[in-house]
Amino acid sequence: MDSRLEAVRDTVLARNPGEKEFHQAVIEVFESLGPVHDRHPEFLEGAILERLCEPERQIIFRVPWTDDAGRVHVNRGFRVEFNSALGPYKGGLRFHPSVYLGIVKFLGFEQIFKNALTGMPIGGGKGGSDFDPRGRSDAEIMRFCQSFMTELYRHIGEYTDVPAGDIGVGGREIGYLFGQYKRITNRYESGVLTGKGISWGGSLVRPEATGYGTVIFAQEMLKTRGASFDGQRVVVSGSGNVAIHAIAKAQSLGATVVACSDSAGYIVDEAGIDVGLLSQIKEVERGRLTEYAARRPGASHVAGGSVWDVNGTVALPCATQNELDGDAAAKLVSNGLIAVAEGANMPSTRSAVSVFQEAGILFGPGKAANAGGVATSALEMQQNASRDSWSFEHTEQRLTEIMVGIHDRCAATAEEYGAPGNYVVGANIGGFVKVADAMLAQGLI
Numbered sequence: 001m002d003s004r005l006e007a008v009r010d011t012v013l014a015r016n017p018g019e020k021e022f023h024q025a026v027i028e029v030f031e032s033l034g035p036v037h038d039r040h041p042e043f044l045e046g047a048i049l050e051r052l053c054e055p056e057r058q059i060i061f062r063v064p065w066t067d068d069a070g071r072v073h074v075n076r077g078f079r080v081e082f083n084s085a086l087g088p089y090k091g092g093l094r095f096h097p098s099v100y101l102g103i104v105k106f107l108g109f110e111q112i113f114k115n116a117l118t119g120m121p122i123g124g125g126k127g128g129s130d131f132d133p134r135g136r137s138d139a140e141i142m143r144f145c146q147s148f149m150t151e152l153y154r155h156i157g158e159y160t161d162v163p164a165g166d167i168g169v170g171g172r173e174i175g176y177l178f179g180q181y182k183r184i185t186n187r188y189e190s191g192v193l194t195g196k197g198i199s200w201g202g203s204l205v206r207p208e209a210t211g212y213g214t215v216i217f218a219q220e221m222l223k224t225r226g227a228s229f230d231g232q233r234v235v236v237s238g239s240g241n242v243a244i245h246a247i248a249k250a251q252s253l254g255a256t257v258v259a260c261s262d263s264a265g266y267i268v269d270e271a272g273i274d275v276g277l278l279s280q281i282k283e284v285e286r287g288r289l290t291e292y293a294a295r296r297p298g299a300s301h302v303a304g305g306s307v308w309d310v311n312g313t314v315a316l317p318c319a320t321q322n323e324l325d326g327d328a329a330a331k332l333v334s335n336g337l338i339a340v341a342e343g344a345n346m347p348s349t350r351s352a353v354s355v356f357q358e359a360g361i362l363f364g365p366g367k368a369a370n371a372g373g374v375a376t377s378a379l380e381m382q383q384n385a386s387r388d389s390w391s392f393e394h395t396e397q398r399l400t401e402i403m404v405g406i407h408d409r410c411a412a413t414a415e416e417y418g419a420p421g422n423y424v425v426g427a428n429i430g431g432f433v434k435v436a437d438a439m440l441a442q443g444l445i
């Protein structure tokens, strides 16, 4: 790391003790930014990094709710409004028992650069709760969402802060959250949340966007080596929103996706994952992957273990942070891997990223590769503002153009800063310079 940035890093780490995922995200970005400060000493004078690492606002609140038996539960809610230099805070809500401030801050910090890379007018934020939706009835989920929004509503708005989904928050939860926002404010403010249902302000392609976008980004990386998805053997982690649509898109481009996972294990299906069956089990029935193996001839389920034990030429980590470590990366590389695109946020540990880069593997970091979700959320906001709704084809075309644009900007920036082919450097510098310029222009705020 550039020595001028080390002191800032040390201050950030000391000011935010115990937030290890936030530390990891900050260090990863700082490691790319030395050359930028050679060219832009004004960023150092303006203390841009110090300001960037301190969220503009952090909200932590109590979320009380009752289960179906009438028992009272209390969870903790978060919204970190990180940076509004480029537009209203924008980023998802995560409901998962592992959620604490350090996770929300890592996600919000990443979101600033990701949103800048899309070229859309959106700032960075993130939120969520340590609520565990697994095994809860629809009525319990609704009561939780209503209680969560009863506090959150006063902090958000279409020109202020626009949440969306993430792990544990999909169309059902966005519906309950939107209903409660509307009820409290007496406003049909479509642009306050994205990921809405198609019949009430949502955008076609939004559910597919993150997974599709990840595969489009990977396809652009493969093209730089004269390759494509056609004929690739793909391994995916996760089996939620991002994973399912990444699998569908990769297979539509001629790949065979042979494995995917959830938090209890993984399935192997050498004939290629049946996306219809997977979606039925995970999205409709909210079941487990063991069900897939039971219903699909030729497929097997491995309880526990790591999906990265399955060999493939392309890996798409689409589950959660730090799910792919250095050992798993080394095994994938020795098994013939050529490319990795992160559908999830920060799924590869720092040592895994080093292994991939040292082996010359094409590596697309999450803040670039999975930006299709938030980009399509911005397209949803655009449609809401103009009271319009676009066709699937038109929206998918826009998503494709945006992902190709992000790929090309990352590649060009990496080249410009002396690191050709390094998409980590390209994404970090590309996103950072845009935000830093806007922060300087807007004065000391």
Ligand code: NDP
Pocket: 096, 098, 165, 166, 167, 168, 169, 210, 237, 238, 239, 240, 241, 242, 243, 261, 262, 263, 264, 318, 319, 320, 321, 343, 344, 345, 370, 371, 373, 374
């Ligand atoms: P979902 O809740 O739909 O699916 C998450 C998947 O990951 C599930 O298969 C889940 O398994 C698995 N998973 C979650 N946490 C863990 C864990 N701690 N260990 C092992 N497996 C885990 O979430 P999404 O698909 O929306 O999100 C997946 C990733 O993509 C996240 O990193 C998210 O931040 C990122 N992302 C999502 C976007 C979106 O538009 N939704 C946009 C950009 C990034 P199980 O069901 O067993 O819990």
